[in-house]
Amino acid sequence: MAGPGSTSARRLGLALAWLAVLLLAGWWIAPRIELSGDLRKFMPSAQTPAQKLLIDELGEGPGSRLLLLALSGADADVLAAQSDALRARLADDPRFVLVANGGAAGLAAIPERLRSYRYLLSPTLDTTSLDATYLGDQLEARVQDLGSPVAALVEPLLPADPTLETLVLAESWQPADAPQTLHGVWFDRAGEQALLAVQTRAAGFDPTGQQDAVGAIEDAFGTVRGVSGTRLEMTGPGAFSVEVGGRTQREASRIGSLDTLVFVLLLALAYRSWKAPLLGALPLASGGLAGLAAVALGFDGVHGITVAFGFTLIGVAQDYPIHLFSHQRPGLSPWASARALWPTLGTGVAATCIAYLTFLVSGVEGLEQLAVFTVVGLGVAALTTRFMLPGLIDPAPRDVADTLWLDRAWTRRSRWPRLGVAGGLAIALLAGAVAWFAPGPFWQNDLSRLTPVPADALARDAQLRAELGAPDVRYLIALRGDDAEAALRAAERLHPTLERLRADGGVAGFDHAARYLPSTATQRTRQQRLPDPDTLRADLAAAVAASPFRDDVFAPFLTDVAAAREATPLTVDDLAGTPLAARVDGLLLRGDDGATALVALSGIADPVAVARVVDAAGAQLLDLKQASESLVADYRQRVLWALALAAVLLAATVWVALRSSRRVLRVLAPMLLTTVLVLAVLRGAGVELNLFHLVALILGAGLGLDYALFFDHAGDGRKEQLRALHAIIVCSLTTLLVFSLLAASSIPVLRAIGGTVALGVLFNFVLALLIVPRPLAATPVPRDPEVDAA
Template identity: 30%
Template sequence: MTKLPRLAASGWLALVLCLLAYLLLQLPQRQWSSSITALLPAAAEPWQQQLLSQVNSSRQLTLKLSGLPLPQLRDAASALLQHNISGLSWYQPGAMLTQLQQQYQQHQSLLLSAQASDLLQQGQYQALVDAAWQRLYSPAPLLSNALSQDPLLLTQQFMEQQSAGTLTLQQHWFETRQGDAIVLYGETAADPFDRAPASALHQALQQQLSALQSQWLQLQLARSGVLFHAVHAADNASFEMQFYGAISLLAILLLLVLCFRSARPLLLASLVLLPAVIAGLAALLLAFEQPHVLALVFATTLIGIAIDYSFHGILAANQGKAAFSAMLPSLALGLLTTLLGYLALLWLPFGLLQQVALFMLAGLLVAFISVWLLLPLLLAPQQLHNSHWLQQGCRYINHGYQGLPAKPVWLTGIGVSAVLLTVLLLQSRFSDDVRLFSQSPASLLQQEAEVRALGAQQWDSRFLVLLADTPQQALQQEQALQAQLAQWQQQGWFTQWQGLSQQLASQQQQALHQQLLQRAYQSAPVQAYLTQLQLAAPAARSDYLTPDNFTSPLLQQHFSVEGQTAAVVLLRGVSDTARLKQALAQLPAVYLLDPIADANSSLQHLRVQLLIWLALALLLSIAVLSWRRGIKAALASALLLTLAIGAALYFSLWRQQQLNVFNLVAALLVLALALDYAVFFTSSLRKTEVMQAVLLSAATSCLAFGMLSFSQTPAVASFGFTVFSGVALSALLAPLLTLLSQKEPVSGGTL
């Protein structure tokens, strides 16, 4: 009989060691994601998903240098560019312009401005001739062979009419028109959410910037770009995970030493906690290619829940085998109800919650098995000195609770629950904002705003997409939309737009330009102009400029998605999304994509789902309790759960002014933890030990979750606070269940 448990325990430890070996092999190879978008539910349409995965403006970064006279700013910018930073390339605006001019020079007369095209179509040739004369007499240089290939200088003027922007272009950077700042644009080779390379790059850049600031003391720097925010978020999440995890672990260890005055419970608790964490991590790595660091922040709470099992196990094993066997069904029932809560999370289409749920499911299951198999073997009856004052205290508290009259407690509980639910229904406001996921420091946000205020190349997260069968059709459609875009811009729906068609006309359009020009060359005003210049009219050309032989950063705005071409039109300063959407609804194959609004809408959908799941999990738990403990105990437990969850949500509403999806996730966890307490307080176990275990467990859980409420990430803080208040209240109210419920009949070691 004694061999089998030993064999089972040895087998169990061997399995844990195998999981540990898997972890040690996998962890160095795996990357942890810190991307916010990676956590969100996928966009509705497959082509949109594919496009969003390709549209990647997150690799761009902008630096603004100011605070010095322009010559010194130029010296500082030159010094920065001289130092090569691996994985970071700086844009060369001057070189880009030269390249663009060379391409236009080789294809003169093919590309015309919309205004020139209109004049040609309307036959208003004199206006074109007057503009050509004006340009000819300007001291500014002309494109090579301009007169022989394009005597009306229309491509020259098309090039010069392109948006000059608000910044002055230089060879290696941009300058403000006032000359008080220099703006540098760069692009990172690595994804800024890929932590290791992004951190290395960020560190190298910071070193260069610090060196600049020590050389030019008055130099002011403003940074903009996802890299800065992503590295901060990743560092912050990593720090919080380690800091809060370590603090809660220390607090738990301290509690154990205070209660038992021995190092043995530490060892025993570690034998429950460590396998739980190992199994949680292993499950996460097995199921997810790139787990999210935020999942680990949430999952540090495994320590808080698993220690609950340790306390029940240690206290029961210390009383002897019979007490341990009597405790085990309640622990199993607690595990079952908790697992049901986390299973609910696993079914939600939300990456982060699925990862948290899987980590906790595996961790808690392993914690239970460790308690079951290891503790009776490693702890002989009465081997531990249980703190006398704690036992006395628990006995005293328990006595106090039992002295209360049951009926008024029932009535008060029902009354308070009704009030809480009514207030929540009437007053609760929800915020479904994806920005809850991360919070950048104020200084970084200020720098971001400073760079944006320059009107630099900062585009809105919303953009237009035109779907077409071929790249040429996409260009034609974009060109056809240009007049509408100009009109919407004039109406103030947005301040600026950018698309490839601004630099490159479709082949069809270029052919039309040639026809129109040939007709113009035969007209009297143009003939007179040509005669005066002693020039011959050039022949029509067909060496069109196409996306295949054209080089420009704007080409990156055309994508191939599911066999189609998606032309992206970037927008800046969008102020009237509703009217824009309404206008676009009239146009075929033109869409407004708004990833942040879509993510917010997904969060709203998720919130509704969570509310339903919360109600379902509550009903399911009550059904399980009713089966094991009887209807009265189940109803009393339902009252406890309603009070604890209702009050936790009310306190969160009061603290945050608005509730969010993470308060609801927390409510689901409160449900799981409070159910554990309910299971033990409605059992026939000795209430002093139950009280002691629940008090210790609640204290550790409150520490673990309470610490999270200090997190800088609003999502984590919301989660932590709701769980903290819910657990504290549950622990406070759970002893009343003994008073309100029927006792569990003493049974064996089964459910």
């Protein structure tokens, strides 16, 4: 017969084997996880054009990929030189599709292979003929240019472009309210900061790509700055995501370390054993890895929010081994104890899983991932607690029911008044009134309120956007077409209306794709206005004869015009790989169902008046802020319907398990009252509720259900109730401390979850104590001197 030593060694061996399996599973899962940061996975499908545009812009739009740079801390000439050097370094980097600082970037937007198309892209021929008179005026102007400070810029262009149409294009493509230019580059109004605009190839919600791009900018600036004291300031969605990601990782690491320490210390103190926290962590780790594997196998990528939320939500699973530890006592095998607890534990797990399964019908992929992660994680944690953990724990531990302080606490609790139906209804009505009538909006619809970016950083970003003349990120005009050509023609038809709006002061400026790439129809019309080779040669000869230029200088010009007359008009695909592509792609969205030309607006004085003018022209002004709010409202509506379904299914699950209306009411009452009380506290404190509060309320409800179920499971036996009380105290303390740490976070999402769940734990524990029936048997615990000393 094996002795105690060999049995203990066997249990240790099994624990190590379990740990080894978890390490192998983690090693296998890690390379198969493709983390995603695309926030669109946590948004419902768009129902309106504005919502669809908003979702597209969030991930792929130019606004989400724009980084604004400001160099300061040196004289203007030094800053200008460093700006040019930085632009030159970044322009050759494949991580960026556009780098602009007001300098050579204008000409660089027109690569050599496209310059023969300049008369098809420029509006010059819409009002002017390329005849002898026009050419003569242009050559006279060039003579003056060659005697001016711009001679070095003009002279290389003259043979192929005596009318300087390339410069006309580059100038026309500058923003209408572009910043001032000093030493050839953009500066702020005070002349103290050199400004650059950089568009990344990575999407706005590609955290890895954005971090790589930000790192490349910082490295390039480090080289350009040298030993000078110049400072680099960077704003924009990508820069913010990198900063917030780093801060979130640091906070998560700190909170995770503290959570682990709290878990270890509490379990070690509660069970007076160093083994308890180690063994208790095995089911939790098993559930986390299983949930992660299920999402990785079932979806294309695992969203970072899913991982963060998932591990927070399956924190409920830490309660499962705690209940087993607290109910274990001498004379009862761990297997028998687990078997006795399983109906209650299984009911709680099933009810919680049902609540999260309703997210599968939400139509939102992020919530579907969260449902799979949580359900699989909780299920595996519960099953390993039931069928694996009993083989590892000590079969003859100290019975926690023999603890003196616990007995005294339970005796004092028995003197408390019970909370009956009338009292519960009164609390519910009062809390409901506070929640409903509290001042301020009930729901939070503004997505920007959830950002952890400091307010001063957002204000600085807005200031730099204003300095650079960047378009308004709230208002856009959308023009739908069956294809790109139709969308471009729609933008061209709207152009005169936009010019009138700018002249009247309705907008400070506007931008659309047809400014860079006219429609095929417009290009063909301009082609027809180009003179034939013989006519152009004769007109050019007449203009040259009246100038100091030689008659053979402009042969490349004749070749370019001849090529333009015969060329196939440029399309969007022809711009691939050029700086023009970045501008056009951001303002012309193409899909399987057609194309949308966007008109970006800046300096809108009166949105209502602009909308009226645009609507009369057959277009539509879209308010992306309003679209985001309606999208949030739609999202919340889906979640609320899912929660209503979850509540019905949860109550049905408890009814099937308990088969007694009185017991069902007793178990559900603390959870329901807690939900109303938490809402009352949050609303009374002026908190506007968002999606994360709702998710946290579900988590809090699951915890409260577990507390009530185990108090109900204890029945009328005093010792069983003491064991249940011990387990619930340990569970609630662990959860309360963990989520209180989250509530102190600077990240709004974590703060919302932490504060809500911490309140839920506190209310659930107190209400469960008030609603649980008094014990019928009040047998005192024998006073053991050793126990008393302990």
